[in-house]
Amino acid sequence: MRSQEEEENTKPEEQLPLVLVHRPPTFDFPFRRRLQAHFRLLDPFDSPEALSRHAQQVRVLLCVDPTPISADLLRRLPSLQLIVGSSAGVDHIDLSECRRRRIAITNAGAAFSDDVADYAVGLLIDVLRRVSTADRFVRSGLWPLKGDYPLGFKERLANSDILIACCALTEETHHIINKDVLKALGKGGVLVNVGRGALVDEKELSKLLVHGELHGAGLDVFENEPDVPKELCELDNVVLSPHCAVVTPECFEALEQLIVHNLKAFFSNQPLRSAINL
């Protein structure tokens, strides 16, 4: 006897459940091939006419990266019942339209939690102890020229007020970390943002950092990625990284498991994991 898995693997492609892939032009999942063993992936980048041909019947959309899902796109998919997201945030999706249409959404759940937590700690220690600044200093050949102790390496961790932003970006949390919050953190305060850029009022943050009214910041996310305020790039009490806290093999592995589970669950009427409360 053949297992269900083998059965699925030998099905002709057109008998597999249809999943529309929505992705940026520059990136696809490393585990795409394995998904294709179970699902018929419809990728407009592979066959540009695919979307128009199948738009009426698509029930599931797999969103790679936080690729925007507008009300416009949703209107072209009248049968859509589920969006399987691959990021923790869902701010790239028109949620009110999903709510109206009762389209379910799942996100990355806890797939990224461990690695983002590690990264947040890394950013924090880096800001407080200026690891990246030290690395720049050594690489640029300044150590033999300027001698010891050139930098104001600071603060034991316990001495700082630390705010780690890692919540979802919604209408309610947009600029939740505003001038008042940052001023309350004060001159000894450190902000780490591994959530979404727009959680923070970036202009106010930049001003306070430039004027020394905040001790430092470790930022993995920005309001207008990939654009980063130039004034931040000049500062030594800031550590900047290109939205990469989750980019590890382990995150992708956990994500693959979750996505496969949710797609299979949907097509067999089983409960979804990490469904977003709309």
Added chain:
Amino acid sequence: MRSQEEEENTKPEEQLPLVLVHRPPTFDFPFRRRLQAHFRLLDPFDSPEALSRHAQQVRVLLCVDPTPISADLLRRLPSLQLIVGSSAGVDHIDLSECRRRRIAITNAGAAFSDDVADYAVGLLIDVLRRVSTADRFVRSGLWPLKGDYPLGFKERLANSDILIACCALTEETHHIINKDVLKALGKGGVLVNVGRGALVDEKELSKLLVHGELHGAGLDVFENEPDVPKELCELDNVVLSPHCAVVTPECFEALEQLIVHNLKAFFSNQPLRSAINL
């Protein structure tokens, strides 16, 4: 009645216990003034003739930084009984001469432990998650040009074999982390060195890193500081910092307390803290 402290503070300087300061030309303790309330500090950089005038009677030498203490220097101080060191390591001191002369030595004890541990974790996360590399990438303006996911951000921490070098440098530990140890760590291995540069065979380390036979390294110390092997500066899996793991206000505060304690203890025949076993 006046307290003992006040009594001391009002003593004429020449009645205070004599302590010879041995320091590099570019650095002195930030807490020097407070030491001068209790001790008569003799600094050859202040008065070049002081050493020759007082060399015969000096009983205590306060060593700022790991400034070399040679057998030659010790021979010029025939009454020396105690060296109060300010670093964790004592490899800058001619230990066999101290042993022969029964000169006691104290080091920084645990004054630096917390901050060095923080820094080691910072280096480790930085190497594994490439925080400094990410920071360089963003600052150099490459993010908008190269797009997302340009770097191979790696590994959850638990997947790596990690060796943190933080022991003292002695004859026995010189190059204790040699080619064999590094090869045993293997391609997934990460070395963090917050001890002394010469604990590691730096040439072998550089070779293995260049050839990808070691995952990465976070180095705060080097064999020939401030010279760092140029090939290390080219690598993205290496984080380099200029021997600054201990350079924090809190470390200096803890060190001040320890040094004041040990100097007072010596002059009042009390037991020393953090005495080195010779």
